[in-house]
Amino acid sequence: MRTLCGLLSLVLVTLTGAAMAEEAPPSRVLFRNVNVFNGVDAKLMTNHHVLVEGNRIVTVSANPIGSEGAEIIDGAGRTLMPGLIDGHAHVMINAHFDTVEKDMDLGDISIRSIRVAERFLMDGFTSVRDMGGPAFALARNIDNGRIIGPRIYPSGGFISQTSGHGDFRDRADPGFSQHDGGDLSNFERMGIGNVANGVPEVLKAVRLNLRNGATQIKIMAGGGGSSRFDPIDTTQFSTEEVCAAVEAAADWGTYVAAHVFTDRAVNRLLDCGVKTMEHGFFISEETMKRLAKEGAFVVPQMWGISPDLARNPLMPAAKIPMVKALGEQYADFGEKLLKHDVKVVFASDYVGVPEDAERARRYEIWWRTQKFGGNFEVLKQLTSTAGEMLALSGPRNPAKGKLGVVEEGALADLLLIDGNPLEDISVIGGTEQWFDADPEYRPIDTLVVIMKDGVIYKNTLR
Template identity: 30%
Template sequence: MDDTITVLRGGTVCDVETAEARRADIALEDGSIREIGRQLRAPEGATEIDASGTFVIPGLIDAHVHVTAGTADLAAQAEYSPYYVAAQTQGILHGMLSRGFTSVRDVGGADHGIAAAVGEGLWAGPRVFFGGKALSPSSGHADLRSAGRQVLDNHVCCPNIGTVADGVDAVRRACREQLRTGADHLKLMLSGGVASPTDRVDSLQFSADEIEAAVEEAANANRYVTGHAYTARAVNRGLELGLRSIEHGNLIDASSVELFLEHDAFLVPTLVTYEYLHSEGAEAGLPPASQAKVGDVLEAGLHALDLASRGGVKIALGTDLLGAMHRHQSQEFRIRAQVQSAPDILRSATLVGAELVEQTGTLGILAEGAAADLVLLRADPLEDAHVLATPEQHVRMVVQRGRVVHEG
């Protein structure tokens, strides 16, 4: 990154915290926001960009992605060449960046190499906060063997979203292996799921001792644990045992909301994936056994979001899309608009996401000293969340680390 100054002139700067907007210039230098104000002086040699007529927001954060999932048939992908998966991943990351997502949290699949490829500029894509391979017990959500398959391949180079560990000692070792590679968090499968072939959505996974071991290992490394869970029973158990965030949570109840507040924990709903798994899952490679489970969580997700939102839970934005369905990422904004206000939805994808990935004050905000990750929109997302749902129409420019990385 050079130290050339770029000045965005005359845009409407959206304060996502207060939901207020004002006309201002933004000066960017060395990957950070140098100054925000009216009629800023540009030093000699500065690059100036006319931002008039646009609404400027912080770069968006998707807190639940699988950037290596080039197919919805995750069991089949485990047999793919890692090079082929990497080629798919490059395209997936580029698409996310073009939609205004300048940061993502990968909760199963991405590793230190992918994060480095983006960080070093080898690939165009959002910053990747990765957890490595998600941890699952045998027969759990990341155990993608069919009922008749006995062989289990936990090799680090196997392009699988997860790894299987049974027993406290094995869980500790698996946690330490992910942390050894620089993982930003650990992911546990606490209940069954849609994409796995042999578990029920309403099952509980891992023993309490195994979960507590993972929480301890994460805390020792100054990291945190997030958990895949659908039912209130699984969600509540995870929160009581020390997890910092819950993924999905479609079947939570009022008792879950109380526990989220008590433990200052995050919820990351992923509603868009169920809509498109229902309509396009088969075409994208979702096996028939998984297609049959989509209905178990499809209708309940919006109610859970409404319950959590009204209860004051910290809600981040996630999508969890697989294969060809990644292109629908921005539709999460449209779905959430049925129960949440436009400012609340934007906060989920900026301020709350930044807090979840432990980047408060750096990401998800337009302020002096924050990262120069910005999106210029042709309409006001604080008034209408559907603006964010149609990036092909409304995203004029994406800036990441102070550089223009996409123009639409």
């Protein structure tokens, strides 16, 4: 009887505690006297006040807002803007390719990813779309508060055909894929990539990633510069394979993104309904017009056509002339995308040791201002346009609300900045230094408050 009474008491206490927790009012944070960049307009809304309740922005007003029960942050004329979004990163490929392939295991890259994630957030990136790698556990542990980092949109292992951009076996490895009894590459073994051929294998790979928690699917639809055996001009995956991947993703309410560079490949992808084109440097203006008409996104890492890329200490001397020539030939790529109203999203897409990736990310912010005609367009790519792209994940979207904007009802991913990023991109970390930048991570001092999902992770004004 005592045991039964004790259990009943425990149940009553638990239920009472749960009821009290449900009735507890949401936390409130009031940003006073801020100039708001809303992620959409090429101007600041001056002398505004923004109230956050729980994880939502509930009021944006030019008039004073009641502050009862709220933590007050006096912006004193600083800029309040949306949290930044990286549309294409590889949080789990956090060492050089050869090191990952030959000398690391899943434990190594998982441990290193914790530091990568924290530094992303401390650079103001509140959401990151991971475009290839086993980032599922990292995303879960960030979401449940065990690890500090941005909201992760994991793709899972990128899906490649044999001989494709995700087939990282050496020449000496067995000539068959694992499906035919061959050995797995380390990339496949760790879940960074998956080699699949034919509709049944592609469907299996897509569905496995969705089962594991993918918010979108990443396929390799063309060659690349970082893999040895697939020329960059090649088209990869047949129409049937691409369409099968798109249909399987759509069955889960989400979409397919594709690594791609050429007209032929992009048009095949559009025929099947692929939504985002990763890179895309070598496409024609006709294809750009089609991309705009169909509402697809282009997600290019613009450092890929930067003359500074040739200064990379890891760049083989034999490739330097090609890198310089491509940078010159496609120097107007960004200008043409804007001319044809293509939706463009920011991408850092640097793989390698974390310090190199961090320097590349900050350089990329600045370099894009040179290629897209100014700061405003790049800020949109980092905020509202990227938020629109993330929303394509539908029910798989970990953010249950609008991202990339400062408006009533949007999720409270917010940065308070000393300075005006519309005039000076360095206040959010943009810098023309890359390989000659400080070799170790340094905080961005002008980034004084970082809020993600209504939670403050940095506040130097306290």
